[in-house]
Amino acid sequence: MDRNLVDTAELADRVRAGDRRALGRAITLVESARDDHRRSADDLLSRLVAHAGDAARIGVSGAPGVGKSTFIEAFGSTIIASGERVAVLAVDPSSTRTGGSILGDKTRMEELARSPDAFIRPSPSGGTLGGVARRTREAILVCEAAGFGVVIVETVGVGQSETAVADMVDTFMLLIAPGGGDELQGIKRGIVELADIVVVNKADGSLESVASAIAADYASALNLLRAAAPNWRPRVVVCSALEKRGVADVWETVLKHREALRVSGRLRARRAEQAQGWMWQEVSDSLLATLRQMPGVAGRLSALEADVAAGRTTPGAAGREILDIFRKGHLNRQD
Numbered sequence: 613m614d615r616n617l618v619d620t621a622e623l624a625d626r627v628r629a630g631d632r633r634a635l636g637r638a639i640t641l642v643e644s645a646r647d648d649h650r651r652s653a654d655d656l657l658s659r660l661v662a663h664a665g666d667a668a669r670i671g672v673s674g675a676p677g678v679g680k681s682t683f684i685e686a687f688g689s690t691i692i693a694s695g696e697r698v699a700v701l702a703v704d705p706s707s708t709r710t711g712g713s714i715l716g717d718k719t720r721m722e723e724l725a726r727s728p729d730a731f732i733r734p735s736p737s738g739g740t741l742g743g744v745a746r747r748t749r750e751a752i753l754v755c756e757a758a759g760f761g762v763v764i765v766e767t768v769g770v771g772q773s774e775t776a777v778a779d780m781v782d783t784f785m786l787l788i789a790p791g792g793g794d795e796l797q798g799i800k801r802g803i804v805e806l807a808d809i810v811v812v813n814k815a816d817g818s819l820e821s822v823a824s825a826i827a828a829d830y831a832s833a834l835n836l837l838r839a840a841a842p843n844w845r846p847r848v849v850v851c852s853a854l855e856k857r858g859v860a861d862v863w864e865t866v867l868k869h870r871e872a873l874r875v876s877g878r879l880r881a882r883r884a885e886q887a888q889g890w891m892w893q894e895v896s897d898s899l900l901a902t903l904r905q906m907p908g909v910a911g912r913l914s915a916l917e918a919d920v921a922a923g924r925t926t927p928g929a930a931g932r933e934i935l936d937i938f939r940k941g942h943l944n945r946q947d
């Protein structure tokens with residue numbers, strides 16, 4: 613993206629026509645931190661948004677090594693065989709490598725990467741979770757406008773990225789696998805409460821019986837949780853991504869989940885809540901950025917943080933002082 617001026621009208625047309633290079637450029641644009649690119653990206657998105665929203669948005673989460681990439685390779689191929697086009701995006705705020713984390717995983721997604729009906733985008737490296745989440749949400753819109761009927765967002769099981777991804781998809785899937793040492797990790801960490809579908813992978817060879825036992829444990833744990841939607845209780849599906857068995861069952865379960873969401877009106881409601889949440893996220897992110905950039909604020913903030921940590925000031929009083937700084941700074945600017 614070296615040109616300063618992006619012809620967003622032309623780029624939008626080419627994205628909508630399904631031009632893959634244009635799609636790649638459009639996503640690069642929404643990922644850019646440059647101010648002029650940001651303006652072009654906003655303009656591009658405003659042209660595309662009316663043509664977005666039709667895809668099945670699916671999140672795939674799970675600890676490193678459970679087989680997410682192998683699963684997405686098999687799952688994506690199954691979806692394509694059913695006649696849909698699939699885009700795969702990755703969220704990995706911990707990734708510092710240039711090109712992002714799933715680039716290496718492309719070797720596990722060889723078949724999918726070669727398919728003209730698939731588009732695989734590695735996660736951009738660096739940035740805050742908020743920034744990464746916004747870029748991913750916008751990349752979803754771009755892929756939808758380009759006509760992809762399914763958008764898969766892969767995230768590694770680190771910290772808050774799962775919550776962020778659950779907040780941007782219709783169906784959130786948690787992958788687990790036997791042999792990870794701590795089989796009930798997802799339950800302990802509370803991610804299970806976000807999951808619409810739990811997939812127990814690696815149900816093959818000597819691991820097959822262990823996988824069934826884990827699936828039974830999860831099924832009973834999920835029964836204790838409240839229903840995520842009026843007519844949907846999280847399901848557990850067993851598969852082997854490596855041997856491509858059970859993967860079609862996962863796709864069928866996704867379709868059932870979508871149907872349940874649609875019938876109950878939750879699909880529309882979930883998306884509406886997400887869109888409002890993103891708006892407020894934008895507001896709070898940029899207010900915080902503005903606050904931190906105000907002259908003289910940085911030093912005061914770290915002093916207040918230290919005071920709060922040491923118990924010299926209450927969090928409430930320190931918070932009010934920060935807001936006072938913000939209000940005064942804002943008034944001075946308007947003078």
Ligand SMILES: Nc1nc2c(ncn2[C@@H]2O[C@H](COP(=O)(O)OP(=O)(O)O)[C@@H](O)[C@H]2O)c(=O)[nH]1
Nearest residue numbers: 676677678679680681682813814852853854855
């Ligand atoms: N036995 C078995 N191994 C699998 C399966 N799926 C993935 N693996 C292996 O698990 C390892 C990690 O897989 P990968 O897809 O990179 O996991 P990710 O880190 O979650 O993306 C690789 O060695 C895979 O070959 C499966 O269904 N069965």
Ligand SMILES: [Mg+2]
Nearest residue numbers: 680681682717
């Ligand atoms: Mg992977």
